[in-house]
Amino acid sequence: MLSLTLTSPATTRRLGRVLAGLLEPPCLVTIEGDLGTGKTTLVREILRARGVRGAVTSPSFTLAQSYRGSGGVVLHHLDLYRLSRGADADLFAWDDYLGGGAITFVEWPAAGSEALPPADVRLLLRHRTVRSREAEVHAAEALEACVAEALRKLGMAVERPAGERR
Numbered sequence: 629m630l631s632l633t634l635t636s637p638a639t640t641r642r643l644g645r646v647l648a649g650l651l652e653p654p655c656l657v658t659i660e661g662d663l664g665t666g667k668t669t670l671v672r673e674i675l676r677a678r679g680v681r682g683a684v685t686s687p688s689f690t691l692a693q694s695y696r697g698s699g700g701v702v703l704h705h706l707d708l709y710r711l712s713r714g715a716d717a718d719l720f721a722w723d724d725y726l727g728g729g730a731i732t733f734v735e736w737p738a739a740g741s742e743a744l745p746p747a748d749v750r751l752l753l754r755h756r757t758v759r760s761r762e763a764e765v766h767a768a769e770a771l772e773a774c775v776a777e778a779l780r781k782l783g784m785a786v787e788r789p790a791g792e793r794r
């Protein structure tokens with residue numbers, strides 16, 4: 629686990645660019661956090677950095693949006709805030725958005741917890757002040773190390789709890 633403070637939307641976007649450079653398809657990324665913690669801000673920047681052009685809107689009503697980035701990589705952006713567990717979740721076309729060489733981002737993953745496989749990257753965002761957020765990045769050891777190194781190179785302070793360092 630990595631933890632860091634995101635002191636502005638620009639810092640959140642910087643984390644997005646770092647992640648964008650390190651995610652390899654197929655890959656599932658979940659983003660948890662209360663309303664307004666910057667989940668869409670983060671995903672939008674990752675999509676842009678992966679070459680998605682044009683508008684990237686929050687799929688809060690459509691539940692899912694799909695894009696094609698550079699190199700033809702398919703990127704899906706899901707927002708499950710309005711999906712209810714049970715019937716709704718059972719009817720959702722999960723298979724259209726998972727695997728198949730795509731990178732899939734899921735905001736509010738809880739409603740899909742029974743259908744979603746374990747995430748390759750779990751991002752947790754929390755409110756700290758009006759402008760700042762706390763972020764946690766949970767991923768495989770090697771990926772976490774690369775993310776930490778890239779963030780430090782950009783001058784961002786990253787904490788790695790002692791018990792987690794190997």
Ligand SMILES: Nc1ncnc2c1ncn2[C@@H]1O[C@H](COP(=O)(O)OP(=O)(O)OP(=O)(O)O)[C@@H](O)[C@H]1O
Nearest residue numbers: 634636637640663664665666667668669759760761
């Ligand atoms: N450090 C920060 N990182 C990200 N956004 C921030 C930060 N500080 C302030 N903000 C503001 O908080 C808002 C975050 O909105 P965003 O839609 O990205 O959040 P969200 O977590 O996707 O919300 P929702 O749960 O409604 O989908 C934006 O208006 C943004 O400018």
Ligand SMILES: [Mg+2]
Nearest residue numbers: 667668686735
């Ligand atoms: Mg959002």
